[in-house]
Amino acid sequence: PLGLSLGLIIEEGLPLAVLERVADSLATAAKKAGVMVVTGDTKVVPRGAADKLFINTAGVGSIAVGIEISPLQVQVGDGIILSGTMADHGITVLAERENLGFSDRLQSDTAALNRLVLSLLDCFPADIHALRDPTRGGVATTLCEIALAAGTSMEIKEEDIPLDRTVSTVCEILGIDPFFLANEGKCLLFVAPAVEAAVLAELYRHPEGERAKLIGRVTGHDAGRVVLHTVVGGQRLMTPLTGDPLPRIC
Incomplete structure (x- = not known):
């Protein structure tokens, strides 16, 4: 893996402590996996438009020459x-x-x-x-x-x-x-x-x-x-x- 993107859709009123706990968990997991979160975005939506917090990620990586997994x-x-x-x-x-x-x-x-x-x-x-x-x-x-x-x-x-x-x-x-x-x-x-x-x-x-x-x-x-x-x-x-x-x- 070369890098991850991270998108957060946050419901209005989500406690900051919850967001901080999620961010800390994401950082810990990324560090353990040896991959960097290289880009991201946040969107706050009105109360009731989302169930507290939606998280979207995508990854980019490289495949060694000669490896054919299919x-x-x-x-x-x-x-x-x-x-x-x-x-x-x-x-x-x-x-x-x-x-x-x-x-x-x-x-x-x-x-x-x-x-x-x-x-x-x-x-x-x-x-x-x-x-x-x-x-x-x-x-x-x-x-x-x-x-x-x-x-x-x-x-x-x-x-x-x-x-x-x-x-x-x-x-x-x-x-x-x-x-x-x-x-x-x-x-x-x-x-x-x-x-x-x-x-x-x-x-x-x-x-x-x-x-x-x-x-x-x-x-x-x-x-x-x-x-x-x-x-x-x-x-x-x-x-x-x-x-x-x-x-x-x-």
Whole structure:
């Protein structure tokens, strides 16, 4: 990453202390990621025209010569790795917004992954075929989108999906499928089978990847077909999210 822009839409009457806390958090996150906020703008709107504060960012970066990361590079036989537990962010935001009483036991996974990804690409420049952050629509939607774009089918094992116990419990109580919840600090990797173990070992060296798991494999050319092998021995055809995500994040 070379730089970020930052736009703030501020509702009239927003306490200055809230704005200062957000600004401090932004500065801390940017410093940790090693990226500068290089431009920005603010707009104050009348009371009631916005929900306290809207934040918009965009980034510019560079890609090393020879690195080709794309769903079009995905191949039959590729291992599918999830860099950590899924659904942490989505369920945390939902619990906080709705005052569900679980907030003290949940934590968002928001994190910068640039250093982790750069390390992986340095080690395996030709063997990591695709990368994607499973944000909007969660892991299920992201897998379906990549399978469709790559013209491939995939098989996933539910027992291998990393899922925090508290997140799983809250999802069960609320009747929410964690496969469709947003993630803000995880990535899905499609890697050549020969380097699966080495990629996992490299992920484990980073805090953001210490709970990474091999969750499935690219199995054929039935474009867009993603099958989940459930813990009870059945099979479930995964589909993309329809409608707005819950909770609405962006």
